[in-house]
Amino acid sequence: NKALIIKSAALTGVESGTSDSTSAVSIPFLSETAVGALPAGYNSNQRGGHYFDSDGSNGYQDSGSATYTGSDDPKYKYGLKGAIDYYYEHTLKTYQDSILAVDLHDPDFDSFKAGFPLTDDDYKTYDEHDDYDNWSGFWYEGLSADTRFATTYSSAGTKQAFVLSYGDLSRTTSEKKWIDYGAGSVEVSYSKLLDFLGGDGSVMDIFWLRSGGDAWSAGTVINGAYSDSLILDIKWNVENFSTRIRPALWVTLS
Numbered sequence: 270n271k272a273l274i275i276k277s278a279a280l281t282g283v284e285s286g287t288s289d290s291t292s293a294v295s296i297p298f299l300s301e302t303a304v305g306a307l308p309a310g311y312n313s314n315q316r317g318g319h320y321f322d323s324d325g326s327n328g329y330q331d332s333g334s335a336t337y338t339g340s341d342d343p344k345y346k347y348g349l350k351g352a353i354d355y356y357y358e359h360t361l362k363t364y365q366d367s368i369l370a371v372d373l374h375d376p377d378f379d380s381f382k383a384g385f386p387l388t389d390d391d392y393k394t395y396d397e398h399d400d401y402d403n404w405s406g407f408w409y410e411g412l413s414a415d416t417r418f419a420t421t422y423s424s425a426g427t428k429q430a431f432v433l434s435y436g437d438l439s440r441t442t443s444e445k446k447w448i449d450y451g452a453g454s455v456e457v458s459y460s461k462l463l464d465f466l467g468g469d470g471s472v473m474d475i476f477w478l479r480s481g482g483d484a485w486s487a488g489t490v491i492n493g494a495y496s497d498s499l500i501l502d503i504k505w506n507v508e509n510f511s512t513r514i515r516p517a518l519w520v521t522l523s
Contacts (some may be wrong), residue, residue, distance in 0.1 A: 278515035283325030286355035295511030299348030300328030430516035
């Protein structure tokens with residue numbers, strides 16, 4: 270038997286190799302393009318880097334080797350995947366006989382956008398959407414329903430911990446739910462299985478996905494809700510609560 274599992278408690282500083290703290294840590298989504306600097310206007314606890322890099326490569330994969338030099342805070346020592354790789358090597362590898370090798374199927378920019386017809390609107394032209402740093406989930410239909418890039422176990426893959434994708438979330442039992450984000454309501458997908466308490470004891474909890482939410486960052490799950498970039502744009506959530514890290518694994522069950 271095989272199962273996809275997720276760590277219910279967010280990664281701590283010790284587990285991620287970023288500090289000696291046993292409290293939950295927040296690490297920006299650091300793609301190669303963003304090393305050394307965060308985009309202006311973004312809270313350093315949550316955002317950080319384009320979802321894709323300037324050469325069209327996937328920012329999540331590139332974040333495995335990215336380091337952030339623009340802050341004295343040691344929690345920015347690694348990019349997102351780098352922190353998860355540290356956790357795997359130092360905490361999980363001892364259980365590797367039960368861990369399955371996986372293929373993450375992370376897309377480059379061209380393969381990602383091929384599945385989403387770009388649309389015109391009153392503010393942007395078609396061409397203005399068509400770049401790694403200038404697209405938005407708002408103009409793509411059904412980002413959160415995109416199952417093309419779900420993780421699969423594969424003997425040719427790599428044994429590793431990873432961040433869930435929208436495709437992986439399609440395996441969870443979810444329902445449609447309306448939430449009020451101050452300027453109105455939006456319908457989202459909601460999964461009780463992903464509705465964790467905050468890693469710092471707060472009632473709000475946000476954790477990373479490895480799917481594009483918009484050009485500037487990856488998607489998130491917020492109190493069990495996940496959807497397109499509208500979720501990312503709920504300002505009071507983004508500005509006041511840190512984005513946590515909850516690694517997943519494919520494992521064999523004995």
